[in-house]
Amino acid sequence: MHLDVLFLPLELDARARPQRAAVVIDVIRATTTIVTAFRQGARSVSPVAGVDEARRARECVPRALLAGERGGRCLPGFDLGNSPREFTPEAVRGRDIILTTSNGTKTLRAVQEGRSVAIGALLNRAAIGRWLLARAEDALIVCSGYEGVFSLEDAVCAGAVVDVLARGGPAVTLGDGARASRVLWAHHAHDLPGLLRGTGWGRHIVEIGLGADLDVCAQLDTTDVVPVMTSGRIALSSG
Numbered sequence: 001m002h003l004d005v006l007f008l009p010l011e012l013d014a015r016a017r018p019q020r021a022a023v024v025i026d027v028i029r030a031t032t033t034i035v036t037a038f039r040q041g042a043r044s045v046s047p048v049a050g051v052d053e054a055r056r057a058r059e060c061v062p063r064a065l066l067a068g069e070r071g072g073r074c075l076p077g078f079d080l081g082n083s084p085r086e087f088t089p090e091a092v093r094g095r096d097i098i099l100t101t102s103n104g105t106k107t108l109r110a111v112q113e114g115r116s117v118a119i120g121a122l123l124n125r126a127a128i129g130r131w132l133l134a135r136a137e138d139a140l141i142v143c144s145g146y147e148g149v150f151s152l153e154d155a156v157c158a159g160a161v162v163d164v165l166a167r168g169g170p171a172v173t174l175g176d177g178a179r180a181s182r183v184l185w186a187h188h189a190h191d192l193p194g195l196l197r198g199t200g201w202g203r204h205i206v207e208i209g210l211g212a213d214l215d216v217c218a219q220l221d222t223t224d225v226v227p228v229m230t231s232g233r234i235a236l237s238s239g
Contacts, residue, residue: 001132001133001136001137001138001165001171001172001173002173002174002175003132003138003139003141003162003165003172003174003175003178004139004141004174004175004177004178005140005141005142005158005159005162005175005177005180005181006140006141006142006143006177007143007145007150007155007177007181008143008145008148008149008150009106009107009110009111009142009143009144009145012111012142020116020137020138020139021115021116021118021135021137021138021139021140022111022115022117022118022139022140022141022142023117023118023120023128023132023139023140023141023158023161024104024108024111024117024118024120024142024144025120025121025141025143025144025154025157025158025161026101026103026104026107026143026144027121027122027151027154027156027157027196027217028151028153028199028201028202028205028214029082029083029084029104029205029213029217030047030082030099030101030103030105030144031104031119031120031121032084032121032122032123032216032217033082033084033087033099034099034104034119034121034227034234035119035120035121035123035223035225035227036084036087036123036216037087037097038234038236039223039225040087040088040089040092040093041089041092042087042092042093042094042095042097043094043096043235044096044097044233044234044235045096045097045098045099045233045234046061046064046096046097046099046232046234047099047101047104047105047108047109047229047232047234048098048099048105048109049100049105049106049109050100051068051075051100053100054078054099058098061096063095063096064096065079065080065091065092065095065097065098066078066079066080066098067081067086067087067097067098067099067100068080068081068082068099068101068105069081069082069101069102070102071102071208072102072204072205072210073208075100079091080097082099082101083210083213084213084216084217085212085213085216102147103144103145103146103147104144106144107142107144108229109232112229112231112232116135116228116229116230117228117230118131118226118227118228118229118237119226119227119228119229119234120141120157120158120161121157121217122157122160122217122218122219122220122221123216123219123220123221123223124221124222124223124226125157125160125161125164125220126164126221126224127224127225127226128164128226129161130164131226131237132161132165133164133165133172136171141161141162141178141181143155143157143158151199151200151201152184152188152195152199153195153199153201153202153217155180155181155184156181156184156185156188156189156192156195157185158178158185159180159181159182159183159185160185160189160220162174162178162179162181162182162185163182163185163186166182192218192220193214193215193218195218196214196217197214202214
């Protein structure tokens with residue numbers, strides 16, 4: 001099994017062979033929120049790139065919840081923003097959710113073609129590692145970044161997943177991106193809340209009054225939930 005990490009989705013264009021398994025990471029906050037939604041009982045999440053696309057999708061699924069943000073802030077007329085703290089059992093249990101975010105949902109759409117795509121965060125880091133090991137096939141971890149720029153928190157989370165696989169056995173070969181992300185994980189693993197609050201996007205989230213979200217995003221291995229996207233729809237993995 002060969003595993004590599006892409007620090008930005010645009011690096012997909014340089015890949016000669018499309019690996020069938022991939023993990024998308026957007027720690028602050030899209031993938032943390034998606035994992036939380038399923039942990040709290042959501043039925044499905046449909047990621048869409050644009051606000052208008054989200055509203056059109058809602059017309060096809062009238063009872064679906066509209067969720068999303070731009071610039072970190074909830075969108076007018078939407079039921080939920082992109083704060084994992086909003087995705088309570090009372091709000092999302094048994095519901096379908098249409099989600100659009102500044103970065104994460106765009107990355108999901110870019111990665112999906114021809115692949116099974118798991119949604120990764122610090123919350124489900126170990127579970128994602130086990131999902132990849134069970135598949136035993138070449139895989140990519142794709143970091144969302146922010147508006148085309150590298151995000152440290154995503155790279156560190158990718159390194160946390162890589163660390164699980166690297167300890168899982170000698171059958172895993174790491175690409176240079178995977179090795180680099182693992183070094184970042186080793187450096188920052190001791191203070192994840194501090195890491196998130198010190199990143200560019202983390203500082204912005206604090207400035208707009210949503211710093212408590214980072215405490216959720218920094219939690220490690222708190223759930224075994226593995227959401228997987230197939231044909232544009234995210235549901236819980238069956239195994």
